[in-house]
Amino acid sequence: MAIFNLNINGKKQQVEVDPATPMLWVLRDHLQLVGTKYGCGIAQCGACTIHLEGQAMRSCQLPVSAVGEQAITTIEGLSEKGDHPVQKAWLEHDVPQCGYCQAGQIMTAAALLNSNPDPSEEEIETAMNGNICRCGTYLRIKAAVKTAAAS
């Protein structure tokens, strides 16, 4: 057990956990930030995607001890009112079915647009390829990313 001072969604948070604990479980179990989802635990599905200093990151493979001062953003902190351009585009295209994968999809998409505001079709496909949607909403995801990029 060790104490970690984290910077999550612009807020200082202190947790006392095993240093090997993945950020996914720190968020979900210790901070009740449950928007970040568990899907596979082995960096294969993208359900657990968060931002570390603005970069998309699989939180299931990110030990809390590796975070340090770096800023973490989760789906809860992507925007104050749920009106980030990506979230708005998601609603416009009515993307979700079951919804379980969508926080991860949105976080990946938002990180892509941070670094590449006008991605090509292929760049979108490549960036989003690590996020599985079992319900098969891929076409709407791609369309929503394009809409968000255009806004």
Add this chain to the structure above:
Amino acid sequence: MTLVKTNLNRRSFLKVSALAGGGMMLSFSWLAGCKPSSEEALSLPKEWFDLNSYIKIGDNGLVTLMSPNPEFGSNVKTSMPMILADELDVDWKNVIVKQADFFPERYDRQFTGGSQGIRQGWTPLRTAGATARQMLVNAAAQQWKVSAEEITTEAGMLHHKGSGQQASYGEIASLAATLPVPEEINLKKFDAFHIIGTSRKNVEGQNIVTGKPLFAMDRFQEGMLVAMIAHPPAFGLKVKSVDVAAAKAMPGIRDVFTFQTLSDDYERNGFDTTTFTELVAIVGNTTWEVMNAKKALTVAWEEAADKNVVVKGWNGAESILIPGGIESTEGHKTRMEEMARKTAEVLRKDGDPDAAFKKADKVIERTYTAPYLAHNCMEPRNCFAHVTADKAEIYGPIQAPEFIMQALSARLGLPKEKIQINLARMGGGFGQRAYGHHMVEAAVISQKMNAPIKMIYTREDDMTYGIYRPTYTATYRAALDKDNNLIAFHVKGGGIPEHPVSANRFPAGAVDNYLAEGWKLNSNITIGAFRAPRSNFIGGAEQSFMDEVAELAGKDPIEFRLELLRRAKNNPVGKDNDYDPDRYAGVLQLVREKSQWNEAPSNVHRGVSAYFCHNTYVAEVLDLVIKDNLPVVEKVYAAVDCGIVINPDAARNMGEGGIVDGIGNALFGEMTFVDGVPQKSNFDKYRLIRQKEAPKAIEIHFVQNDLEPTGLGEPLFPPVFAAVANALYKATGKRFYDQPFVNDLQTSEMRM
């Protein structure tokens, strides 16, 4: 307008009461629409009519609609209340939709699956909405001292033209709550719908995109512990002994123990588990700690013996043998090939197939196979439970709560009234979440720990637990005469542990000499419903075969099918043909037109397929191109006849999902076994379709008609398998008989 009755012999279909703070509440039965037509629905047996949902109209005009059906992504939580709101004449923006919890005494049946939600809800929802509206009108008539006939309603407002009076529903609701429920009410003409048939956004959209805790996985309660289970690593094994010491000594661990879920002599229903009834529980403070302790656990396993369990199904109780022993995919293949050569059960026979095959000019025979599939819902199995001495609260993902209630009650030793199942939004269902074993497991662990617990399966636990889509095979034979007419057709299908054949489906009825046979083998590998059960294999097999028969006959594949459908219409063979040839032909014609079938671009390889299941007709055309030795699905056109479409954009979303899922499973879906061990346990090995492999575009066209609505969650799924196979044939010159197709693609010059 359709006139329907609101009252039934013994119990009222609708019940009205006043709300404490002002306003009215109308309770009504959700189940009344099990039969499709209004007349039929309202003459259903009285015991079906338990009160199971309600409308609340607040004095502020806000309308709350309870949605009893659990939501797994098919958007019933939006579309079902839309039906009600339309008849009620309210403004959709003033409607709040809430998920009802499971109250058997109040709701009777709460089931999402089989694409039946909309179909069953159609008449009762409309009746309820129209009744509430009529009561508001009657109340206004009383208050204004005018005739009810002169009052009109619009967007939650009542108007009386003659006197110029008007009021909102909210102002009148309290008075309406004191009036008797009208005995008869009029349902709207279809052309008067203003919400039905218009696209409305998912009512949970904002909560989903902001990461709100909607799933059982997200449940947190003070004092809650986290639990995981260890199940046998192979089918055919059971717990021999457990060394709990190391795991128990790990940080944060509260207890490690084995427990029984259901005893072997417990009389099951079709949704109860038959294997893995003894599990190891690991309980601790946090998920990570429990995960680590699970890894430190040493369990010795031993082979389980044969056992018989009694399963009560639609046709009464049946004793089923669960064989002991260790099974493998290789062994299954051999046994299935043997069975396919033996005589099987005749499911339907028309004419004299034997004689017809003998005198045929050409005969073609082909065999199709498909492996077990794991559902792989994105949300692994999990459940929250808090069981105390005298009651139990269960909160989890479940498609069919009523089917697990009995097991919960028996296992916990609590009467059903003391068990409250609350329905979480499900992170996918696909049939798998109809099986509620995870609820029993969570409850037993909570009871033992005397604490609220959240039980979570790891992805590996989830993928290797079982309840798979069965493995199937089917051999088809067709005979053509010298003029290339189809004179005989034979299907012999089998599987473990069920066969996939629906004997009365197309092309039964369209061929003079027809034979359908089925056989099955039992196994200890558990299976369950999977998006469009049985159709999900046989649809693709049949439609791939049809393509090859059309080719042999030298006919266009769409025209070949239409020719058979004309025969089925004009001069049907046999009886009990379970499809409407006109509607079937309708979707084929529509997809032919929309895809410009006869003018395919030159580099595009096209496959067509059509299927009817779950009361909905679907035809699909799939366009494939080869890029860098890789098949790319450029576009899929689908034509769908599901009657009236309630929420077109949501319906298209569902349809797109079914198509993407079908392409994914056709190409990649596969679970195999070696010595009883599932060979894939996570997404590194179990390949699911991803963004890059999804079609670049999907166009879904609905047949416009005034027929009562049917479901969409399943019907678009089965035909895609054949559309993929038939397009791949055009692209490669090779037929694809064995799913997943990726196995054969990897051995050609193509890679996927």
